[in-house]
Amino acid sequence: MGLEAKLQSDGFLTTTIDAVVSWARKNSVWPMPMGISCCAIEMMAAVDPKYDMSRFGSEVFRFTPRQCDLMIVAGTVTYKMSHVVRKIYDQMPDPKWVIAMGACTSSGGMYRSYPVVQGIDQFLPVDVYTAGCPPRPENLLNALMEIQNKIGKSKSRDYQDRVYQNLKHVEN
Amino acid sequence: MEINELIVEKIKNFSPNAIEETSDFRSDFSLVIKKDELLKVAEFLKADPDLLFVQCKDVTAIDWAKRKNRFTTVYHIYSFKLNKILRLKVNLGEEPQVDSVVSVWQSANWYERETWDMYGIKFLNHPDLRRMYMPEQFEYHPLRKDFPVMGIPGSIPLPSGPQKD
C-alpha cells in the first residue's frame, strides 16, 4: 500500500520537486499558538489525544515565532494587543499562514465595542476564517486542512523572491 | 439603624457641614459628602477608634449625562470593627476634579486610575495618575455617556494593513 508498495516494485518513483516540497511543507505545519482568550481552550483541545492534531503533522506548537509557519490567532484581539500580535507575526519566517479562529478574530464577534479590533484582517493577511464561538476542534482541524490544501497548491519557488521590505515593521 | 446614626453623629461632631445628604436604601447606607471635605472626612472615618473604616473596597464614578453636577464619584469603604460597608459620594461638575484618597487608603490607587481612565475625573495629588486600560495616548474617556460605543475611528492606532502576496 502507498509508498512502501512503490518502493518494493521498482525501488524508485518519479515526481516533481514542487510536489515533494509542497507535500513535505503541508505535512509539517508548525503552529504558533496565539491564544489570547477563550478560543485558546478549544485550540488546546484540538491537540489532545481525542482530536489529535499530530495526524496532520501539526502537533509541534512552538512558543517562539521563529520556528513557526502558521499563526492560529485564537481569541479577542484588542487594539492594545494588536501591536503585539503583529510584532509576533513579523518575526515568523516566510512562508507563513494565518488562521483567524473564532468570531472575535474574524469580525470582533460579540465584542462590538471600542477596544476590540473588528476583525484581525485589518492588520494581518488572514488565510482561513473559522466560524464559531468558540469553534469546535473539528472546525480548527478543518481550517488546518484548508491551509494544507492551499500549501499543496503552491510551488516551491513561490516564496523565494518574496519582497520583504514592503512589510512595514511595527515599532515598539 | 444605630450604626448609621452613630456614623452620622460622629461626622457631624467632627465637621458640621460635611454631609450634604444621607440615604439608606435596603441597608446600603450612603453619605453625600461635600467635595472640599472629602479628604478630611476620609481620614476621620479611618482613624476614629469607634469607626475604623480601614479598607477601601472600590472607587468608581457615575456620569449622569444631563444633571447639573454631571459626575458623582463613589467610594465603598469597610470597617472590620462594625462589619459595615459605607458608601461615600461626591458630586462634581464639568471638568471634574476631586482630592485623591490614596493618602488615606493605599488601595484606592488603581481604582482612581481606572476611574480617571474611564470617566476622566482628575484626582488631585494622586501619586501616579496614568491610564489603566486604554493606551496612554488615547484622548477620550470611554465610559462617559457622550462616548460612542464603537469608539472614535482612528483614535487608537492599529498596525499597518495586511500585505497579501
Ligand code: SF4
Ligand atoms: S470567539 Fe468566542 S470563544 Fe472565541 S475568543 Fe471570542 S468570545 Fe471567546
